[in-house]
Amino acid sequence: MSNLIEMGKRAKKAAVTVAGLSTPEKNKVLIHAAQVLEEAVEEIILANNADVKAALDAGIKGAFIDRLTLTKERVLSMAEGLRDVASLPDPVGEVLFMKTLDNGLTIGQKRVPMGVIGIIFEARPNVTADAFGLCLKAGSAVILRGGKEAIRSNTAIVKVFRSSLEKDGLPANIVQMVEDTSRETATEMMRLNGYLDVLIPRGGAGLIQSVVQNSTVPVIETGIGNCHIYVDESADLEKAAKIVINAKTQRPGVCNACESLLVHKKVAEKFLPEIGRLLKEKQVEIRGDEETRNVVSDAVSATEEDWATEYNDYILAIRVVESLDEAMEHIRRYSTGHSEAIVTESYTNAQRFLNEVDAAAVYVNASTRFTDGSQFGFGAEIGISTQKLHARGPMGLKELTTTKYIIYGNGQIRE
Numbered sequence: 549m550s551n552l553i554e555m556g557k558r559a560k561k562a563a564v565t566v567a568g569l570s571t572p573e574k575n576k577v578l579i580h581a582a583q584v585l586e587e588a589v590e591e592i593i594l595a596n597n598a599d600v601k602a603a604l605d606a607g608i609k610g611a612f613i614d615r616l617t618l619t620k621e622r623v624l625s626m627a628e629g630l631r632d633v634a635s636l637p638d639p640v641g642e643v644l645f646m647k648t649l650d651n652g653l654t655i656g657q658k659r660v661p662m663g664v665i666g667i668i669f670e671a672r673p674n675v676t677a678d679a680f681g682l683c684l685k686a687g688s689a690v691i692l693r694g695g696k697e698a699i700r701s702n703t704a705i706v707k708v709f710r711s712s713l714e715k716d717g718l719p720a721n722i723v724q725m726v727e728d729t730s731r732e733t734a735t736e737m738m739r740l741n742g743y744l745d746v747l748i749p750r751g752g753a754g755l756i757q758s759v760v761q762n763s764t765v766p767v768i769e770t771g772i773g774n775c776h777i778y779v780d781e782s783a784d785l786e787k788a789a790k791i792v793i794n795a796k797t798q799r800p801g802v803c804n805a806c807e808s809l810l811v812h813k814k815v816a817e818k819f820l821p822e823i824g825r826l827l828k829e830k831q832v833e834i835r836g837d838e839e840t841r842n843v844v845s846d847a848v849s850a851t852e853e854d855w856a857t858e859y860n861d862y863i864l865a866i867r868v869v870e871s872l873d874e875a876m877e878h879i880r881r882y883s884t885g886h887s888e889a890i891v892t893e894s895y896t897n898a899q900r901f902l903n904e905v906d907a908a909a910v911y912v913n914a915s916t917r918f919t920d921g922s923q924f925g926f927g928a929e930i931g932i933s934t935q936k937l938h939a940r941g942p943m944g945l946k947e948l949t950t951t952k953y954i955i956y957g958n959g960q961i962r963e
Contacts, residue, residue: 551728552736555691556743558721559664563689566722567661571638574685577716582630584712585677585705589623595704596673603671603697611801611860616671616698626677626705632922633681639946640687654956659949661687663745666737667930668693668759670751673701675930680709680723682930686948689722691744693737695751696729703727738763745950748943750931753858768943771908771934772858773803773886775916778875778901780892781812785819787913788891792823795889795915797830801860803932804887804909804919808855808865810875813839816868820844832862839868855882872897876904883907885934887916908934908941 569577585592596618603616639659646656665688669675676692683690694702702725710720726733738747738759746766749759753772760769777795779788795806811819816839824844827834834840835854836847847866854865855878869875879888889911890901898912909919909932919942921929926944933939939947 552726552733552740553743555724556740559689559691559724560743562719562721563663565719566684566689567687575634577718578630578634578681578684580716581709581712582627585627585708586624588708589620592623592701592704593618593620595700599698599700612671615801618673618701622674626674629678630681633685636945638685639949644951651960652958653960656954657951658954660952662948662950664689664691664743665948666691666740666744666747666765668734668737668747668749668755670695670755671697673698673705675750676702676705679930682945682948684722686945688948691724691726693726693734699727699729735762738765741765748930768933768939769935770931771886772884773805774807774856774858774882774884775804775887776808776810776879776883777806777889777891777916778810779812779815779819780872780890780894780897781814782894782897783815783891784893785815788819789823789826791891791915793826793830795917796832796864798917800862804916806864806916807857807859810867810869810878813868813870817843827864830862832864834864834866836866837868840866872900876901879905886932887911887919889914889916908932
């Protein structure tokens with residue numbers, strides 16, 4: 549019998565225990581876990597240093613290394629994230645409605661735990677803490693399968709949480725880490741029906757598509773982020789420049805970073821030289837259409853592939869458009885449905901953009917970098933869902949629960 553099936557059995561058993569915890573009990577567990585995580589910061593960073601060194605020795609660089617790296621500040625932030633989750637309202641047990649039918653039956657619907665949640669993710673050790681905290685507060689057990697590049701970091705973090713759970717008199721198997729990072733274990737996890745109630749992939753396009761196409765376990769698709777900013781003809785260009793620079797360079801290796809910039813032709817000659825200068829200061833490579841290259845001398849030619857690419861790097865594709873309609877048509881063609889933004893002083897154009905652009909998050913005059921569970925006030929998040937069933941956008945606690953109907957009768961039978 550495979551190790552994953554054994555893990556599934558242990559998780560299902562632990563799920564019964566965690567589902568029965570009261571809100572104060574879950575909050576106490578999370579606050580204790582945060583404290584233990586802070587106490588283990590040196591141990592975690594040592595493990596992470598080994599992961600980073602191995603990645604660098606393998607020739608990996610750039611934004612990937614940033615996502616992989618844990619500093620003391622980032623570990624403490626992970627601990628604070630657990631406390632944030634503890635402070636959030638508990639969705640489990642929330643009654644969504646209750647009504648009495650003509651036959652005397654009282655029928656209602658309430659939120660309940662998923663059961664066992666599986667998460668396959670790449671080199672983001674912070675996901676380990678977010679997943680543990682959110683799944684526990686949502687009343688579920690979790691099986692984690694991270695990428696090989698972060699295996700030492702992930703194992704160290706899960707070890708801390710399992711120890712903390714045991715000290716609280718709870719099953720350590722509320723959280724488990726798959727330490728075999730081979731493709732075979734990923735595939736087997738996608739077929740773990742009967743043990744996993746839902747599977748959530750978090751990572752690049754290749755990982756997400758592999759899970760969506762191959763999983764027989766129900767999947768919540770977290771999408772890649774080919775995010776656009778459109779600078780309208782009525783835009784405040786100083787405001788636009790700040791938004792673009794933030795969205796592209798504040799942290800380029802994340803899914804809500806801007807990857808494509810669309811600029812109305814009426815402001816292109818004024819806006820592009822300045823944004824080109826600011827992007828150059830941040831060492832961003834510009835890949836532009838012909839009109840962009842005519843204004844920004846060091847821009848290289850953009851290809852069809854560039855318009856559809858999530859770079860996760862210091863690269864930005866820029867195109868000059870004739871109108872709002874052309875901008876929205878470009879977004880419809882190339883967007884991954886994650887986050888899209890317009891910079892405009894026109895109420896009419898803002899409302900059209902909000903109404904007609906199809907994405908999980910649509911912004912007016914703000915950076916796409918805000919598409920994040922903590923920024924939206926959800927505490928931590930498990931990912932950004934770009935699908936339209938069950939959950940869409942930042943996935944917080946409510947999105948990690950399901951519902952069931954509860955019916956009170958007094959001897960009714962169906963005629």
